[in-house]
Amino acid sequence: MPHIRTRFAPSPTGYLHIGGARTALFNYLYARHCGGKFVLRIEDTDRKRSTPEAIDAILWSMEWLQLEWDEGPFYQTERMDLYRERIQALLNAGDAYPCVCTPETLDAKRQAALAEKRKPMYDGTCRPPERAAVPLPEGVPYTIRFRSPESGATVVDDKVKGRVEFHNTELDDLILARSDGSPTYNFCVVCDDIDMGITHIIRGDDHLSNTPRQMQLYRALGSEPPVFAHVPLILGEDKKRLSKRHGATSVTAYRDMGYYPDALNNYLVRLGWSHGDQEIFDAREMVEKFDIDAVGKSSAVFNPEKLLWLNAHYLKERPMSRLAEDTLPYLAAKGYPIPEDRSWLEKIVETLRERAKSLVELVDMAHYFLADTVEIDEKAGRKHLVPETRNLLQEVSVRLRNLADFNEDGIEQVFGDIVAERDIKLGKVAQPVRVALTGSTVSPGIYEVIDVLGRGATLARLAASIRYIDTHSSAAK
RNA sequence: GGUCCCAUCGUCUAGCGGUUAGGACGCUGGCCUCUCACGCCAGAAACACGGGUUCGAGUCCCGUUGGGAUCACCA
DSSP: OOOOEEEEOOOSSSOOBHHHHHHHHHHHHHHHHHTOEEEEEEOOOOTTTOOHHHHHHHHHHHHHTTOOOSEEEEEGGGOHHHHHHHHHHHHHHTSEEEEOOOHHHHHHHHHHHHHTTOOOOOOOTTOOSSSSOOOOOSSSOOEEEEOOOSSSEEEEEETTTEEEEEEGGGOOOOEEEOTTSOBOHHHHHHHHHHHTTOOEEEEEGGGGGGHHHHHHHHHHTTOOOOEEEEEOOEEOTTSSBOOGGGSOOBHHHHHHTTOOHHHHHHHHHTSSBOOTTOOOOOHHHHHHHOOGGGBOSSOEEOOHHHHHHHHHHHHHHSOHHHHHHHHHHHHHHTTOOOOSOHHHHHHHHHHHTTTOSSHHHHHHHTHHHHSSSOOOOHHHHHHHSSHHHHHHHHHHHHHHHHOSSOSHHHHHHHHHHHHHHHTOOHHHHHHHHHHHHHSSSOOSOHHHHHHHHHHHHHHHHHHHHHHHHHHHHHHHO
């Protein structure tokens, strides 16, 4: 295949959302898979809605997802000369003409059509009878319209949808340039895609209906249309197009919630695309195996739970030292001091990684390691920190104080001895200790917890739990 | 409403005329076990409906129904 070129062309009117990210991913993967180029273009012709913040967010998100572009970012606002030149060419050839209809009359006609249940279309008031250049009006505002074929059909040979035929009578003369002279989206895209040599356009299928017009534009501009691949949209749980009201949809939100870019990419690539029964794809495998042929035709519902599962998977796969480092920003976000002893952090993280599905969850679970004191969960305290366990906690405390080798093996020995001597189940002693040390009935293995906490903190908390028993039992009387 | 697209477990999907319709998430049960989680094992769960074509349709065709997209001087 000769020099494949794909592109991602977001409009910076908001953050990069899940759907956009998948489109970008598909374009990126396809380019890489084919050994082609991936270009990034910012479609900012709508100056009113485009913001620098949105541009930053999009670029940041692309980088975070490691969707490296080879060329760009190009900005349409910097390419006005190109559009002007092309419009002039179309005007000269008679493929475009000025239209002096006002927005008001157009709107009135549209309303009337809708009221009569007719399809609202431009009625061709200003369209010249012949395909020939006409003089531009003076003294009145005008738009430039494309003179589209009035008969026949335009067929899109789509790589995912197959052959889709549109009757040209369904297509009216679209506006190429607004009355202020600025070019419109459908026109800019085509100019840019021609100019940038884009060979494959992979985008959401909400653009499918734009495609025949764009193809006509290609031809009027003297170019052959590229290959189109319209991928189905991602839907929310209510089967409606995914949007903000479905909850977290921006890439940055997932970063904030402690997700890995690998997990998000993996989830997204499997939405609408598959490779047999395979679920897990690392970055290299995605590039190797991705192909448009295997992209499905039907839309997919976004399922946060599967994404979470995938994230847990990547969390577990992560090398320990990297994982510990990954938690740093989340620790900071929660206001925890960054532990100076990195190996201690690693020990904490190691006990929690199997239990957490996201970095945020992991950091939350680490609270009893990171805070100076624990808060005893009321229900847990009532059940396990009672006079009957006071003696047991005391015993554990004494033995841990005297333990020569304070490590997991030694700690296990202590518990083993107590259990054997008293002939009780391990749970009888482990649970009260767990509540004393973590404030909760749920935690990693008790030996690990003690080991990570260290002798000092363990003894302090055990002592505190005994005071807790004393105050609570006397208060109960 | 017009045009276009789509249709396998709740969800993501495999299937490309002959399968006990497979996998994954989630769910349920069990095992493991100091709690939780991980892990392991097991289970419930789908071809939207109706016509054709064919010896034989989840697979091909048509219709119905349902869902979605789109109809701007937005992108």
